[in-house]
Amino acid sequence: MDSKDRRQVGKNHHLYQAMRHAGDGIITMLREERNMRFHCLAAVAALGLGWWLRISSGDWLWLLLVIFLVFAAEFLNTVTEAVTDVMVSHQYNVDVKKAKDVAAGGVLLAACFAVVVGLIIFGPRLVNLVR
Secondary structure, eight states: OOTTOOOOOSOOOSHHHHHHHHHHHHHHHHHHOHHHHHHHHHHHHHHHHHHHHTOOHHHHHHHHHHHHHHHHHHHHHHHHHHHHHHHTTTOOOHHHHHHHHHHHHHHHHHHHHHHHHHHHHHHHHHHHHHO
């Protein structure tokens, strides 16, 4: 490694290094991925609604599960897009399109599941508020 180039190219030797890189990944997602920012906004809204409606512990677990499921799916989708683009030098390839479409489909399924869980948790409570 050149003395000017201090970028880490080897394995993490300390937990701190791993945590710092993971934090960098989260910040990158928030800065560069519009859909991740939307998911975060939706998560904050759901958490706020849960707090306002005083949902049960079990409902909190379901709510947190689907929020982190959507986040994980979005992270994996972004990884799939980045790796496949590098593999084909950002040129169109039918197999890359398939991989990207499948990864995006995974995010869509997770988001639909989150909406269903949200409707089950919040729907009856909100209906009772307007009655």
